[in-house]
Amino acid sequence: MILGAALAGLALIAAVLSFAWTPHDITQLAIADRLQPPSAAHPFGTDHFGRDILSMVMLGARVSIAVALVAVGIGAGVGVPLGLLAAAHRGGWLDDLVMRGNDLIFAFPSLVIAILITAVFGPSALNAIIAIGIFNIPVFARVTRGGALPIWTLDYIRAAEVSGKGTALISLQHILPNIANLLIVQGTIQFSLGILAEAALSYVGLGAQPPTPSWGRMLAEAQTMVTLAPHVAIIPGLCIVLTVLGLNLLGDGLRDALDPRLKVAR
Amino acid sequence: MIARRTAGATRFTAARRRISVGVMLRYVLRRMISLGLSLLVASALIFSVVELVPGDPASFMLGTGAQPETVAALRQQMGLDQPLPLRYAAWVGALLQGDLGQSFTYKTPIGGMILERMQVSLPLALMALTLAAAIAFPVGIYAAARRGKAGDAAVMGGTQLGIALPNFWFAMLLVLLFAVKLRWLPAGGFPGWSQPDAALRSLILPAVALALPQAAILARVLRSALIETQGQDYIRTARAKGLTAGQTLRRHALRNALIPVLTIMGMQFSFLLAGAIIIENVFYLPGLGRLIFQAISQRDLIVVQSAVLVLVAAVIAVTFLVDLAYAAVDPRLRNR
């Protein structure tokens, strides 16, 4: 978990730092220095325009993290209330409607949603966010409902009902705090999936548009020269792997740390 | 009391056996109705998203430099002068007769194009899923059996890495190693099924690239499902019967753990079918995903609309099959 937090933290720091400072200015092209292997001046080497890859990677982290974070926000912001609503009216038509709607969105593979949206509205980082965010909604709705259902059967909910509390108040005061763990863990998972999805979309040109650097697009551009200078393809890929790995480890660690059952067992 | 209860049970069970085939049929029928409904709603959704394009579809497809007459002609050809519900009905009506429309760019029937692309996408998805399962099952079972020991920790670490791997990047590395350096397998392209050998060889690397991250997910799901079922009371009963830990795992835990695993495999299949778009790009494979992708860059909305629907229909059909598989595994679901 500490390793995970460190890796994820590193990506975050790189992203934040890139607002203030990068080792080199990536708008300055230096064709003479293109495709250089890693060196003291360019720790990660340079790309086919002679741009510093470390600087590119730092700026790319910004896009990846922003897209994934906002997409998680959309998914949780819409999905959690829907899930709470469905659980509060479990077995009723509202529950049915929410769950059927979820199934329907699930039937659209996330990439297809993204492609459909970009086909209609044009490729951009914003549309990538919307596409990934829409796919996050049913995930959060499901986790929320799944976590809330067993809690609704507990006697402390009956006690709250006997105290005259309505479903909205109970959902807010009792259900939500008790499934917060679950949602935090799911949040980190969706965050890392968001980074992967953003990379994939950018790779096929449906995400962030030039000149904004992004990990996925760096890989797409590297593909043609992967035999000449493997580092151009390897470094952005490693950035993705390490960030996602870090987030997953963090999620696992949080799940263990926040689960009261595991705490008792330890 | 007991007499009355058991008498009731007799009538119940006898009746049950008589109707058990009927129960299963009714289950299938009910699932099929919901399948049809899902398809209907999905088609309406796709239709209305395409309707949302800025301007109208005809001018969108022709681009900004088009002559007004050309736009008007296309508008008429697409039936855009007719009201929306009528157009939707016409589209669905044609679909039901197997007519997916005609590509604007290539002027050929879309049904044939999709069928041709499916010959790449479907085998690729099946290969990847089989490979993923073949890796995930032994690994997941091994990790669950060694829970908390070094072997388990190693597997869990490895699967974490597998999940974090973007498959297109992994694909690039595979190409670098097996195609460029070792020259064992082709780096891309698809020779067609007239050369079955070469066709299969060209699908190996894409299948591996798709399968590995999925195998990692599947192995983790299987492991946690196994561990969950191993905490159940009936596992304790099985141990008290004299089954060894291994026998208990094989005979009791595995089948019960299969239900969540089936769910994930169903979702993965649809991902492999549609998510192969990216991998098809890396390997220049003429699959369904690439068809959609090309259609988008050519602004051929008719192809996009129909191909997306076919993909979604495939996913819904897989979900239906998974539901049937549930009922086959779990007797409790059959009479729901």
Added chain:
Amino acid sequence: MIDLRDLSVTIRGTQVLRDVDLRLHPGSITGLVGESGSGKSMTALAIMGLLPHRAQIGGQVMLDGQNLLTMSEPALCKIRGRRIGMIFQEPMTALNPLMTIGDQVAEVLRIHHGMDRTAALARARERLDRVGLPDPRFPLTLYPHELSGGQRQRVAIALAIAERPDLLIADEPTTALDVTTQAQILDLLAGLVREEGMALLLITHDLAVVAGLADRVAVMKAGEIVEEGPTETLFRTRSHPYTHQLFAASRHAPSRHAPATGSPLLRIRDAVREYRLPGGDRLRAVDGVSLTIGRGESVGLVGESGCGKSTLTRAILGLDPLQGGTIALDGRQVMAGRRMPRDLRARMQVVFQDPFGSFDPRWRVARLVAEPFHLTDRPAGWRDRVGAALSEVGLHPDDADRYIHEFSGGQRQRIAIARALIIRPDLIVLDEAVSALDVRVRAQVLDLLAGLRRSHGLSYLFISHDLSVVRGITDRVLVMQKGRIVEDGAAEQVIDTPSAPYTRRLVAAMPRIPTDWVA
């Protein structure tokens, strides 16, 4: 014969069993009695060799001169199920839901004798017949979910005795079952011991169960056997103080002054509540119930699972609507949900069975106890009111700042009572409020309830599956069966001279300690 000698078990530094000596004779029943956490189940698991991996074991478990504790795991697998069988408490989850009952019983025979499936199924058929699941009515092809709890426990017994083991261990085999089903299962076990000559180790928390069944009894406390002997002698002499305490607590009835029952407080007329079943049929869970509870009266409502008492309770608490009839509290109509005025709701509170599920684990006790103030608007001095309520139930006012997981089961039930008291209701519904507690704690909570009733002039509706508990705390008892009230009378009268046939069956099935052993 099985012989435990100096059996000791330590798990992570905590000694859970200490020098346990126990002999289990063929054809005889040994009762192992104790409160939760006393080490009863650990003893059973130690005999089976199924203790958690981290457990350190000392002493001997001898079977035919062989020490099971030093045996290899493969050798133990040949003993389990063949020489020693075991059944557990929870029949609903003890069977594999995906396997037919025939295959589950046959599996025992197949692994121990390599019998082929047909032969094993034939033997399984015979064993299922023996446990009271005869052929045409209970085919081998049934799945567990098609059986009731009692029937599933019979299947569990069938597979435990499939190999005619020397020893059968039954760990709380009837605790999850209704009284009448319990009596049948206990009869079945006794019959098996008599006919097949096996030894039975019957583990239970219920003294009355062993009194009627066991030849010898061992009393366990904190991992040690404090007293052991022939059942009747042990019950008559109760030489160890702990045995004496258990015995007294299990028969405890709080002192009850004759109630001055006032005007009717709760009045139910022809209440009807139906559910739609998955198949489309309708189940009338509450079928024309009428009852009255007087001001200051304590009324018991007794019935087995599925009789409709939970449904009725939900309607009384204003959680579910009725489809027919009326419920009136002090002349004003009780309605479900928001339609019921808050001030009327505030006159009624509830205490539930489960001391663990009754409280939000993320709230402090002060907020938990104060939750009913939602009905009355929180008064200025609410923290003092919480402190006072905690004192009234025998806790300290400072406990208000702690979380619920810091309290024991009995303390939690006290907190639940404090929560019910905080807004000074007229009626408290006690829904199986002491059923999950050990006997000694239960006796204390019953005393507390009796005292509060006197001091606050409370009315109780005491819902329970257990007639003997109801007798101690209520003035009047209602017996419910299949959605109807079948008997209504003074507590002693209902239990000593029941009139309805169902009540008679219930009373007959109630395990009890013979009255002449008490003297």
